[in-house]
Amino acid sequence: MTAQPLLDVRDLTVEFATRRGTVRAIEHIDISLAKGETLGIVGESGSGKSVTSYAVMRILDRAGSIAEGSIVYSGIDVSAASDRELRDLRGREMAMIFQNPRAALNPIRPVGRQIEDVLLEHVQTTRAEAKQKAIEALEQVRIARPEERYHAYPFEMSGGMCQRVVIALALACRPQLLIADEPTTGLDVTTQKAVMDLVTELTRARGMSTILITHDLGLAATYCDRVVVMEKGKVVETALSKDIFARPEHPYTRKLMRATPRPGAALRDLLPLELAAAAPTPPPQAPPGETLLRVEQLVKEYPRQESGSLWPKFLGGKAKEPPVPFRAVDSIGFEVRRGETVGLVGESGCGKSTTSMMVMRLIDPTSGKITFAGEDISAIPARDFAVHPMRRRIQLVFQDPTDSLNPRFTAARAIADPILRSGQSLNDAAIRARCEELAGLVGLPLEFLDRLPHQLSGGQKARVGIARALALNPDLVILDEPTAALDVSVQAVVLNLLQDLKVRLGMSYLFVSHDLHVVRLLCDRVIVMRSGRIVEEGTSEQVLEAPKADYTRELLEAIPHPPV
Amino acid sequence: MTTLSQPEPVSPSVTTLTKAVSARGIGAQLRHIRYVLADNPVTAGSFILFVIFLLAALIGPSLVPYDPLASNTASALRPPSAQHWFGTDQLGRDIFSRVVVATRLDMIIAIASVLLVFVLGGLAGIAAGFYGGWTDRIVGRISDTIMAFPLFVLAMGIVAALGNTVTNIVIATAIINFPLYARLARSEANIRREAGYVHAARLSGNSDPRILFRFILPNIMPLMMVQISLTMGYAILNAAGLSFIGLGVRPPTPEWGIMVAEGAAFIVSGEWWIAFFPGVTLMLAVFCFNLLGDGLRDIVDPLRRT
Structure with missing residues (x-):
């Protein structure tokens, strides 16, 4: 390290004034960044990694303030600089890339x-x-x-x-310093690779220093020289990235690493050691039974927006040919058997969500046939399906647990909703008993049943969502990126829970995801989609170990490979 | 399964937050309101003013010192004094009594019209936002048509056409406020139509009307409450305005607008108090409801605080 670092953060504490007194977002952290160095700051939500970068740029919102410590950027004390000096610094000396x-x-x-x-x-x-x-x-x-x-x-x-x-x-x-705050969250993995490669190349060519803030330890270790791990507002470990995977020192780093899905790890390996040891060995999975869901020649078309000028119409010119409709899903077919988990993988816009919405019968297919348990459900219009008896047999676990819960319903009310609508005449005590049974099944402590969604953590909300999907004993559950909005440690627990529930209740899963590592953990078979078509289909091992299609290979290669 | 049932660790801020609100109920709600009021004395002031107006409307008529309709020519046009706090008018009626008694009528007009427009506009709006398509187009064009007129002139026209009664003032005030409610409800319902919990409700087998009333309406209610408070002030002003130009409530019924209109003629000859006190009261009432609306917005929607 050079004698004088470009950025030197000493003993920094940032406080936020809230209704319930001051909250310390970060406490006494020290970070230094040499010229030309790339530093990764890794942590789960609430670890204070973004607040650190906001403090460096001095763009904390009104409630936040630097309580203690100093931030020195090449000899200038940022924490005491005037607004004019700061304006000069930002953009010219320090620049920032945001998440969205x-x-x-x-x-x-x-x-x-x-x-x-x-x-x-x-x-x-x-x-x-x-x-x-x-x-x-x-x-x-x-x-x-x-x-x-x-x-x-x-x-x-x-x-x-x-x-x-x-x-x-x-x-x-x-600028001399670039701060990238989750620059690739929400981007596809191939785009992520392209963007990160670009940032690395440009900053290296210009001799810039970079701070990469991310929740993805693998991404940080791949692209950074050094990695700082933060937990609950404190720096718990600072190490060279080539060492951090080999010799993680702090227990939190080890826990994070364990929870990150990676090649060669089984589902149980993701759990923290003490949980994994206590977890029952997964019961042997029964071989898949008869075909539960069959999708044939499924097509969904959306009309294209008419482009071009309106003048010809006004002037009585010849009407243009209507544009060719956009095919979101282009005659695909697949099967899901009883007790099986099928992964539907692809990048945004590949049609995987549209497919799952059609199977879910929330939208109507343009053409094609969806047979569920021997009955052609594509013949029932989506509008009427809500009250159809088939409804209870196909359920969905949503991507965003927060968005999928009515903010005005307690957890118990949310779980009970499908039961109340199912037409069974149950008294309040019976419904409550069923809610408690479901809460037990998904591992939601009973005292949380009477809380509103904003009083629950992300993992707890995910459990409520799962319990609600299970309330009517469905045969098929569609998992729409159920862990995309969760921290890795929570994801590990939720994935294990989903697997245990499947075996225990004999359900089938259609698992929609963009994360190939997660898919490998949970799925028996994998379907890879691109631009509305299926490009590859096979067992998880086949597709992920020996991919046949170029596109699958490209997807696999784009996943960050940390130096091991 | 036993191990999996342990709750995963949550960050400290989340834990404290959950602890703090777990005992939520009326107590927590009151604490929250107190926090907002302590932070914003103007809102606190408007709350106090609101309570005073409410009391005046409820028990005012039985407390006032004089009969608001009793004329006494012997003591006509007296300036404010210990006997007549706000003075007397050209017929010797006590202005203070009349101002207090008028509160009830003005409040009734405002509340009735706002409730009416809340039900009509709110329903039309959420239906438009939720269903889109033709429903949306019809509600949207009705709103546009109403908005195309100068609103007060439209209200005048409606009252003049329907007849000079309190009911018609209520209807006219409701109609001119319709676009505000319809548009607010429409945009909020439109956002929530695609929310995860609405899809989830559909998957649970809820019918469309149930989704509208059990899932969407309760979630946009706080915003509508704010709108109600803001329109209330405007409704009072509108009712007084109509009476001022001779539509709606007729003399000798005590009503702020009429009193200002009656007093206006005397300002030139120096008897300022006849128009002044009802006018100030009217201004305070409008002010109070507007500030109350801002305060309510802070309570229900902290993100939009200014």
């Missing part, structure tokens, strides 16, 4: 103009040259046809493309 690229861009200004604005603000260019420089900036982040894209609006670009523009914005003034 689309939200970080001004939606009504062409992206090229936005880059110009930053350049002009920091007097990096004259008005005459600005356009040329903006186009160069776009070129550097590998945006194809930068002259054309200069005029594009953020909504005309994909998420990965927007993130590139945000990177171009951040790097436009050649």
Whole structure:
């Protein structure tokens, strides 16, 4: 390490004033960053990793304040700097990339103009040259046809493309320090790889320092020189990334690493040691029974938005041919057998969610047939399916446990809702008993049953969602990325729970996910989808160990491979 | 399974939060309100003012010192004094008594019209937001049509056409506020239509009307309450305005708008108190409801605090 670090954070404590007194978001942390170094800050939600970066940029919201400690950026004390000094620092010396690229861009200004604005603000260019420089900036982040894209609006670009523009914005003034706060969360794994490779390459070429904030230990270890692990506002471990996987020192780091799905780990290996030891060995899984769900030639088309000018219509010109509809799902077919878990994998826009919504009978397919337990359910319109007796046999566990619970229902009321609507005449005591039985099944302590969703943690909300899906003893449960919104340690517990429940209750799962590691843990068979078609299908081992399709290989390679 | 039933560790902030609100109930709700009020004395002031208006409407008529309708020409046009706090008008009626008694009528008009528009506009709005398509188009165009008129002139027209009664003032005030409610309810219902819990409700076998009333309506209720309070002030002003120009309530019934209208003629000759006191009361009432609305918004929706 050089004598004087570029950024030196000493004994930093940040406090937030809340209704219930002050809360310390981070306590006495020390972080130093050398010139040209890439540092990863890793932690689960609530660990204070984002607050650290906000404190460095001094963009804490009004309630937050730096209570103790100092932040020194190349000799300047950021914690005591005036607003004017800060404005000068931000953008020119320190830049930041945010989690949601689309939200970080001004939606009504062409992206090229936005880059110009930053350049002009920091007097990096004259008005005459600005356009040329903006186009160069776009070129550097590998945006194809930068002259054309200069005029594009953020909504005309994909998420990965927007993130590139945000990177171009951040790097436009050649800052010395780049802070990337979860830059790839919400992006597909292949896009993630492209974006991270780009950031690494650009920062290396310019000799910049980077702080990468992420919840993904694998990602941090792959792209960073050093990794700082944070837990509950404290730094628990700082290590070189090549060492952290080999010799994690702190128990929390070890727990995080255990919980991260990785090649060669079984479901039980993800649990913390003491839990794994106590967990019963998974009961032998019965061989899959008869076909429960059969999907044939399933198609879903959406009409394309009519583009172009309206003038020809007004002037009585010849009506254009209606545009070819967009095929979200393009004649796919597969089967799910009783007691089996089938994984439906693909990147955003591949049609996996549309497929699951059709199987769920929330939307109507354009054509094709869905046979469930011998009955053609695609013939029943989605509108009527809500009250159809078949409804209770197919249930869904939602992606976002928070969004899927009515904020005004207690946990017990949410779990009881399907039972109340099922037409069974049960008295209150019987319903309560069933709720308690289900809560026991999913491991939700009974005292949480009377709480509202905002009083529950993410993992507890996920359990409520699972209990609700199980309330009517369904035959098929569709898991729509059930752990995507959860921390890895919680994900490990929830995945184990799902597997145990399946074996115990003899259900089948259709597991929709973008995370191949998670899919491998839970699924017997895997279906890989791309642009509405199935590109590969087979047992989990076949698909993940010896993929046949190029696309599957590409997906597998894009997963960060930490140095081992 | 036993091991899996242990709750996973939660971060400290979450734990404290859960502990603090686990005993939620009326006590916690009151603490929350007190927190907001302590933070914002203006809201606190408006709450106190609201309670005073409420008391005036409920028990005012039985407390006032004089009969609001009894004229006494011997003591006409007296300035404010210990005997007549707000003075007397051209017929010798006690203005203080009239101002207090008028509270009930003005409040009844405001509350009735707001309730009416809340039911009609709210229902139309959530249906439009939830179903979209034709329902949305019809509700949207009705709102647009109403918005196309200067609202007070529209209210005048309605009362003039339907007849000069309190009921018609209520109807007119409800109609001109319809677009506000319909649009608010529509946009909020539209957002929640795609919420996970609405899909979940459908999967549990809930019918559409049930989803509307049990899942969507309760969740947009807090926002609607804020809107109610904000419109209330406007409804009072509107009712007084209509009476001021001679539509709606007729003299000698005590009503703030009429009293201002009657007093206006005397301002030039120096008898300012006849119009002044009902006018100030009217202003305070409108002020009170608007501030109350801002305060309510802080209570139900902390994120939108200004």
